[in-house]
Amino acid sequence: MLGNDITSPVAIKEFDQHGFMKVFDSQKIALVMDHFAPNKDIKAAKQCKTCRSFARRFDIAHYYDVGDMGIEHALLPEKGIVAAGECIIGADSHTCTYGALGAFSTGVGSSDMAAGMASGTCWFKVPSAIRFELINSLSEGVSGKDVILHIIGRIGVDGALYRSMEFGGSALSSLSMDDRFTIANMAIEAGAKNGIFEVDDITIGYMKERVTRPYQIYQPDPDAYEQIITIDLSQLRPTIAFPHLPENTKTIDEITEKITIDQVVIGSCTNGRLSDMKMAADILKGKHIAKDVRAIIIPATQSIYKECIKRGYIDTFIDAGCIVSTPTCGPCLGGYMGILAEGERCVATTNRNFVGRMGHVNSEVYLASPAIAAYSAIAGYISGK
Numbered sequence: 001m002l003g004n005d006i007t008s009p010v011a012i013k014e015f016d017q018h019g020f021m022k023v024f025d026s027q028k029i030a031l032v033m034d035h036f037a038p039n040k041d042i043k044a045a046k047q048c049k050t051c052r053s054f055a056r057r058f059d060i061a062h063y064y065d066v067g068d069m070g071i072e073h074a075l076l077p078e079k080g081i082v083a084a085g086e087c088i089i090g091a092d093s094h095t096c097t098y099g100a101l102g103a104f105s106t107g108v109g110s111s112d113m114a115a116g117m118a119s120g121t122c123w124f125k126v127p128s129a130i131r132f133e134l135i136n137s138l139s140e141g142v143s144g145k146d147v148i149l150h151i152i153g154r155i156g157v158d159g160a161l162y163r164s165m166e167f168g169g170s171a172l173s174s175l176s177m178d179d180r181f182t183i184a185n186m187a188i189e190a191g192a193k194n195g196i197f198e199v200d201d202i203t204i205g206y207m208k209e210r211v212t213r214p215y216q217i218y219q220p221d222p223d224a225y226e227q228i229i230t231i232d233l234s235q236l237r238p239t240i241a242f243p244h245l246p247e248n249t250k251t252i253d254e255i256t257e258k259i260t261i262d263q264v265v266i267g268s269c270t271n272g273r274l275s276d277m278k279m280a281a282d283i284l285k286g287k288h289i290a291k292d293v294r295a296i297i298i299p300a301t302q303s304i305y306k307e308c309i310k311r312g313y314i315d316t317f318i319d320a321g322c323i324v325s326t327p328t329c330g331p332c333l334g335g336y337m338g339i340l341a342e343g344e345r346c347v348a349t350t351n352r353n354f355v356g357r358m359g360h361v362n363s364e365v366y367l368a369s370p371a372i373a374a375y376s377a378i379a380g381y382i383s384g385k
Helices: 008-017 042-057 072-078 093-101 110-119 144-155 177-185 201-208 274-284 302-311 313-319 370-379
Strands: 002-004 030-032 062-064 087-090 104-107 128-135 163-168 194-197 225-232 239-241 249-251 263-266 294-297 345-348 364-367
Touching (some): 042 062, 087 093, 087 110, 093 177, 144 177, 144 239, 177 194, 263 274, 302 313
Parallel strands (some): 345 364
Antiparallel strands (some): 239 249
8 A cells, every 4th residue: 555745644643543553564555755755845844754754663664755766656666566466555546557567556545544554454346347448559659648638538537437447458569568557547537446457468577577476467357347448549649638627638630729838747657757758858859948938857766767867868858958857746736846827838748637736726737748748848839749
């Protein structure tokens, strides 16, 4: 189970108020300081201190703080903490990310987190399932972010309400693990209880390098589904979610007006992985962002950051006029490192574009892939080239 520096302090308070004297398993709890860390203010410092003290008190094995941290939903798979067939709860709605590995993972409230830390159990109403049958393969310039934005645009933000979104089909082998993490990450934006992928050789190959304990691979029953939706990946185009809901989607070809922007954010638990960094760097190399655009690049983990340095991506980003941040969720939830002022627009590779999500209630967030974000940073307006 998982908590971060925003949700864990609430759970720890509940844990202590109920008089619990021990955690169910110090090896199966992960606390990741990623939302307002490095501390943005005194309140954030107090929250992290609360988590740090709790981790020391109960010898929590997976405690990650400044210098040894990352954005939680990129960090846990990278560290081999989550695997196929496991049940993971997290006091963060995007815990559904780990379904990319064939796990049942879902977000819970801080009270459930407190109960989970104490007992190691949690009760669920078993969700019905929607299967997304993926066929053919993605065209050049189209990625997992475009897949999930297309799906949410098609079924709506409540189209999978308390249901399991399952992804499989003949096209599965054409999707990288990073694509799968991105797709599973945003299942919650369709209202789903969880998102989950069938386990194949690509999944097993990913876990082989990271997971040392036994794990269980489950296969779906053929009659398990309430609904089956076929998605032809070859027909998808780069897709952007307009304010103020992830379902308000348009393809790049459907945008006829010039939408000028003030900021670009490339990172987050949705699109801060190495392939996302590569996608952005390939586009930005030898170019410079538009004069009036601020571009913020956030590798999702320290390991990804280091690899970006080795590959020269950091030089590319800085030469292009971007800034590069330590791993943090800061701008995604309007916390810090990229707050929007009134009337400003941002193209972000994040997962939510609700009113006021990244700052002022009269600002606008457009969700897109790292490719669209990078092209837009150069152009100064939403662009696909």
